[in-house]
Amino acid sequence: MQLERIKIQINQSIIISSIDLQINSGEIFVLMGPSGSGKTTLLKGIAGLIPFTSGKLRWEDKHGTTGIVFQEPRLFPHLTVLENIAFGLKVRGIPAKERRIQALDFLKNLQLESLESRYPHQLSGGQQQRVALGRALILKPDLLLLDEPFASLDTSLRQDLIEWLTKLQRRLGFSILWVTHYLDEALSVADRIGIMFEGAIQQIAAPDALFQNPATEKIAQFLSLPNRISRKQWNKWFQSELNLPTTQNRGWIDSNHLQVIDRDCQLSDINREVSSCIISGIVTKVRPNREGYSIQVTSENNLLDVNMLGWNKIPKLDEKISIIVPFEKIHWYTE
Structure with a gap:
C-alpha cells in the first residue's frame, strides 16, 4: 500500500498536511506521535471512514482491502462471539452455513474455541479485543489498521496479546499499520517506525536506527532518549573539540553506559582510555529499579x-x- 501526497482537511482545519508513505507486504509499520498529531485521522482516511482532501492511495496489485480495530472493541452487544466474528462475511453475502464454518475455523486462531456462544458482556477485556481483531481479520484484509488496540488493558495482558497478534501476523502474512503511544510495544513489533508531528511524518526508520540517529531534538525528546547534551558541553567534558560532522551538534547516551566510580577509588588511580571522560557532579535523585538503582546527577x-x-x-x-x-x-544527531 502506498500513500501519495495525502491531505485531509476537516472543515477549515488541516489535520494531515502532506504524507507519502509505503507499507510493504507482510510488514508491521508502527506510527507514533503526540496526541493530536493526526494518527487516528490518517487511519480513518486509509480505511475510507473519512475522505482524503487530496492525494492518492495505491495498492501493489491495483486493488486492496483494509480492516480497522480501535482501542475499544466496539462489538455488537446483541450478537454472540461467533456472530460478531462472522458479521463481515454476512455483509458480503456469504451463506449462513459457509460463514459459520469459516468463523468456527477462525476461532482456533483467536484461541476462543470454547466461547463461541458467549456475548460481549460475558468476556474479559482481552477476549473482547481478540473478537474485534477476528472480526476484522476473517475478511483477510491486505492491511490491518490498529488504533492503540491494547491501550486500555493492563500491562501483562497487553504484552500477551501483542505476542499473540505478532505470531498470527507472521503466520498469515498480512501487513499492519499500528498506532501506539507505548514505546515498548513499538520496539517489540515494528519492522519500521514513523514519527508523526502536526499532520506530517518527520522520520521513518528501523527501530535501532531511529534511536541511534534521531533526525531532530524534537524526535529525541519524544522518544525520551536520556542524557541529551549539547556538543559544546561534551567538548568541554572531553577537554577537546570532538571530531564529528558539523551538523551533529547534540549527543545522547544510554543510562546503562555511564559508570559511577567507586567512592573509595582515587581518580588518579583510574586507568581509562583516551576515548572516555570523567564527569563530576552532585547526586540529586536516587530511585530503586528492578536491576538496582537509577540516580540523577x-x-x-x-x-x-x-x-x-x-x-x-x-x-x-x-x-x-x-x-x-x-x-x-x-x-550523535542534529538539534
Whole structure:
C-alpha cells in the first residue's frame, strides 16, 4: 500500500498536511506521535471512514482491502462471539452455513474455541479485543489498521496479546499499520517506525536506527532518549573539540553506559582510555529499579541519568560523585 501526497482537511482545519508513505507486504509499520498529531485521522482516511482532501492511495496489485480495530472493541452487544466474528462475511453475502464454518475455523486462531456462544458482556477485556481483531481479520484484509488496540488493558495482558497478534501476523502474512503511544510495544513489533508531528511524518526508520540517529531534538525528546547534551558541553567534558560532522551538534547516551566510580577509588588511580571522560557532579535523585538503582546527577547545570546494577554502595543525596563516559557509546544527531 502506498500513500501519495495525502491531505485531509476537516472543515477549515488541516489535520494531515502532506504524507507519502509505503507499507510493504507482510510488514508491521508502527506510527507514533503526540496526541493530536493526526494518527487516528490518517487511519480513518486509509480505511475510507473519512475522505482524503487530496492525494492518492495505491495498492501493489491495483486493488486492496483494509480492516480497522480501535482501542475499544466496539462489538455488537446483541450478537454472540461467533456472530460478531462472522458479521463481515454476512455483509458480503456469504451463506449462513459457509460463514459459520469459516468463523468456527477462525476461532482456533483467536484461541476462543470454547466461547463461541458467549456475548460481549460475558468476556474479559482481552477476549473482547481478540473478537474485534477476528472480526476484522476473517475478511483477510491486505492491511490491518490498529488504533492503540491494547491501550486500555493492563500491562501483562497487553504484552500477551501483542505476542499473540505478532505470531498470527507472521503466520498469515498480512501487513499492519499500528498506532501506539507505548514505546515498548513499538520496539517489540515494528519492522519500521514513523514519527508523526502536526499532520506530517518527520522520520521513518528501523527501530535501532531511529534511536541511534534521531533526525531532530524534537524526535529525541519524544522518544525520551536520556542524557541529551549539547556538543559544546561534551567538548568541554572531553577537554577537546570532538571530531564529528558539523551538523551533529547534540549527543545522547544510554543510562546503562555511564559508570559511577567507586567512592573509595582515587581518580588518579583510574586507568581509562583516551576515548572516555570523567564527569563530576552532585547526586540529586536516587530511585530503586528492578536491576538496582537509577540516580540523577547534576553537573554544570546538566542532568545525567545513570543506572547502577546491584544494591551495594548506592550514593546518597547531595553526595559528590564521578562518572566515566565512554565516547563510543554516545549517539550523535542534529538539534
